[in-house]
Amino acid sequence: MTEQSNSKERLEVSYFIEAALETEVSEDGKNKHQVKCQRCPSLIMKENIGAVKEITFDLPSMKKKDEQESGVEQIKHFWMVPDMFQFENVGFSNTVGNVKFLTCADCEIGPIGWHDLDSKNSYVALNRVNYGD
Numbered sequence: 001m002t003e004q005s006n007s008k009e010r011l012e013v014s015y016f017i018e019a020a021l022e023t024e025v026s027e028d029g030k031n032k033h034q035v036k037c038q039r040c041p042s043l044i045m046k047e048n049i050g051a052v053k054e055i056t057f058d059l060p061s062m063k064k065k066d067e068q069e070s071g072v073e074q075i076k077h078f079w080m081v082p083d084m085f086q087f088e089n090v091g092f093s094n095t096v097g098n099v100k101f102l103t104c105a106d107c108e109i110g111p112i113g114w115h116d117l118d119s120k121n122s123y124v125a126l127n128r129v130n131y132g133d
């Protein structure tokens with residue numbers, strides 16, 4: 001039962017990624033539309049800020065601030081943002097090693113991605129945000 005629902009969920013995630021790669025990536029590899037929080041109306045970044053990157057990263061599962069961690073999800077597609085100040089709204093949660101996890105600045109759901117303290121690059125998971133005009 002559990003295995004079945006897990007593989008169904010994985011299938012839905014890969015469909016979402018494929019759809020996002022089709023409709024959300026501009027000709028120069030940037031986000032075509034605004035990137036927003038999935039839980040609240042907060043604007044994370046404007047159009048043409050993030051560059052799509054294929055990187056494999058184990059991101060902890062999405063949770064609210066006071067919920068317990070419940071595993072990781074291997075994510076392979078991210079919007080890379082080279083400068084924190086290019087975000088409209090983004091928050092930080094905990095730091096693990098040289099990585100700070102990114103959250104929605106308003107509702108604190110996350111992590112929506114991670115910030116690399118060495119390179120200063122930030123990466124927002126394609127499948128953990130919504131897209132708007």
Ligand SMILES: [Zn+2]
Nearest residue numbers: 037040104107
């Ligand atoms: Zn939010």
